[in-house]
Amino acid sequence: MTAGILQNWEKKAKEHKKQYQQFLKRTDKNGVLKQLPALHEAAFEAVDCLTCANCCKHYSPRFKTPDVKRIARGLGLKESVFIDTYLRVDEDGDFVVKQSPCPFLNTDNTCGIYDIRPSDCARFPYTDEDVLIKRPALTLKNSEFCPITYYVLEKLTGNAG
Incomplete structure (x- = not known):
């Protein structure tokens, strides 16, 4: 994983949970949906799922x-x-x-x-779908164990440049 935005991401995800929650509740859904494809792609370029596999190690589809x-x-x-x-x-x-x-x-x-x-x-982690907004509880849970979800939320909330 790259440094910068992803450094200490687990800790920062917990610290930013309330901010994510407020963002998901009051966001311009159409505006966010337009941003998701590019953010999803950038997140997958920044994170190698094979170095993580938290989803497969701790959760089930x-x-x-x-x-x-x-x-x-x-x-x-x-x-x-x-x-x-x-x-x-x-x-x-x-x-x-x-x-x-x-x-x-x-x-x-x-x-x-x-x-x-x-x-x-x-489909996981749903960072290129409306699931990101429509199921905020799932998105918040995913942000705490999936660096890609964290990355996308950081970019959407303006926490990362």
Whole structure:
């Protein structure tokens, strides 16, 4: 990760949480949405996900029905066997992995099922989508463990040049 904006990012994300919350609540949604593609791209240039993998190490995506079907087929398993082996139902009624880190996370932080990964994984951290604004609680949570979400929020709030 690059220095500067990302230096001590975990600490700064916690310190700036209230500011992010206020920003997300009162922001010009259309103005932000226009900025997201460029900020998303810049964040991914500044952060190498393979050096981090916090999302895969500590959290689980939702496995929707199409994900379960695709991944089970890709692994050569019956859907029921895939579910019984790897998934559980969380408090929201969604399928999530049984354990952390994700059982498909390789030791080099690559994904063992990258080409067939859940749609939540493919879309994460939602920094190029309206999810960033529409689900502020999720965005705030993500900013504390994902340097890309932190980077985008810092740029949007004017904390970073």
